[in-house]
Amino acid sequence: DTEVTQTPKHLVMGMTNKKSLKCEQHMGHRAMYWYKQKAKKPPELMFVYSYEKLSINESVPSRFSPECPNSSLLNLHLHALQPEDSALYLCASSQESWTAAPRDTQYFGPGTRLTVL
Amino acid sequence: EDQVTQSPEALRLQEGESSSLNCSYTVSGLRGLFWYRQDPGKGPEFLFTLYSAGEEKEKERLKATLTKKESFLHITAPKPEDSATYLCAAGPGGGADGLTFGKGTHLIIQP
Numbered sequence: 498d499t500e501v502t503q504t505p506k507h508l509v510m511g512m513t514n515k516k517s518l519k520c521e522q523h524m525g526h527r528a529m530y531w532y533k534q535k536a537k538k539p540p541e542l543m544f545v546y547s548y549e550k551l552s553i554n555e556s557v558p559s560r561f562s563p564e565c566p567n568s569s570l571l572n573l574h575l576h577a578l579q580p581e582d583s584a585l586y587l588c589a590s591s592q593e594s595w596t597a598a599p600r601d602t603q604y605f606g607p608g609t610r611l612t613v614l
Numbered sequence: 615e616d617q618v619t620q621s622p623e624a625l626r627l628q629e630g631e632s633s634s635l636n637c638s639y640t641v642s643g644l645r646g647l648f649w650y651r652q653d654p655g656k657g658p659e660f661l662f663t664l665y666s667a668g669e670e671k672e673k674e675r676l677k678a679t680l681t682k683k684e685s686f687l688h689i690t691a692p693k694p695e696d697s698a699t700y701l702c703a704a705g706p707g708g709g710a711d712g713l714t715f716g717k718g719t720h721l722i723i724q725p
Contacts, residue, residue, distance in 0.1 A: 501657075530712070539701060539715030540658070553712065587657050602648065603713060605657035 500524075501606035503588050509612045512578060518609045520571040520588030528594035529571040530603060531563060532587040540587055546571060547594040578613045585610055616641045618704050620716035627723050630691045635719045637702030638684040647685050648713065649678050650701040658701055661687075692723045 501522045510516050520529065528547045532540035545553035546565040560582075562574040571588055585608040591601040621636045639647065646665055650658035662671045664680035671678050675696065677688040687700055699720045703713040 503657075539703075539717050540713075541715075542712030545712065555712070585655070589657075602646075602660055602663050604660055605650070607657045608655070610655060 501588055501590055501604055503586075503606040503609050505609060506607070507610045507612075509614065510575065510578065511614050512580070514578075515574070515576045517575065518573040518586055518588075518611075520573075520606055521569055522590045522604075522606075523569055524590065524592075524604075525568075526590035526592050526604075527568060528591045528601070529565065530589040530591075531571070531573055532589065532605075534585040534587055534608070536584075544573075545594065552594065575611075578611075580613050583611055583613045616704065616714045618702055618714050618716040620700075620702050620719050622719060623717065624720040625722070627689075627692055627721070629693060629723055629725050632688070632690045632692070634689070635687040635700055635702075635721070636684060637687070637716055639702075639704045639714075640683075641704040641714065645705045647680055648703040648705070649685070649687055650703065652699045652701055652718070654699075661700075689721070692721075694723045694725050697721055697723045 504519045530545050531543040533543055534540040542555050543557045544563045549565045560577050564572040587608045588606040589603040591603045593601050618639045646663050648663050649661040651661055652658045662678040667682045669680050675690050679686045699718040701718045702716040705713050
């Protein structure tokens with residue numbers, strides 16, 4: 498089983514709202530990722546967690562705040578977003594991060610479609 | 615700078631008409647070349663990983679190959695359900711643990 502689940506599937510929020518995206522995997526993977534994908538564009542890496550510690554933050558604005566409460570769960574907290582932040586937010590996981598295991602495959606969830614009004 | 619370029623951007627085929635998608639890459643210290651399929655509004659679905667030049671992998675009507683500079687995804691006798699965007703990604707990229715994705719090839723198979 499290579500399933501990564503994400504909730505909610507769709508989210509509409511105003512620029513003053515606070516919301517959270519949730520990602521879960523039960524494959525025993527120790528690395529988890531957040532990507533952002535705009536329409537007709539490829540996914541772009543935002544954050545990487547390895548063993549529940551943030552290892553990569555690709556210069557993402559502070560209005561996006563990741564959290565990894567345990568090895569199976571990854572959250573993305575959203576606050577004061579802008580309309581240009583509207584996108585598909587993808588979560589992925591791999592057995593290990595590439596610094597530890599260069600051949601691991603990243604498996605993606607179905608994404609959360611976020612619309613910021 | 616790591617780069618992954620896919621061609622063509624879009625491809626329309628008749629059912630049963632075989633073709634190939636191209637992915638060229640310039641990634642220093644390539645660890646893996648990945649192919650994903652993505653349907654509209656959904657997350658990428660893993661297809662293949664290739665690690666070294668000369669490697670080939672097959673799954674149903676799809677076959678992926680790798681050289682030192684590019685990868686090909688060959689589609690044999692495609693069916694309408696093969697219609698999707700096919701993404702090529704190379705690692706490392708986007709930071710030590712991320713993937714660098716190409717822009718994808720939007721494939722349409724007409725009945």
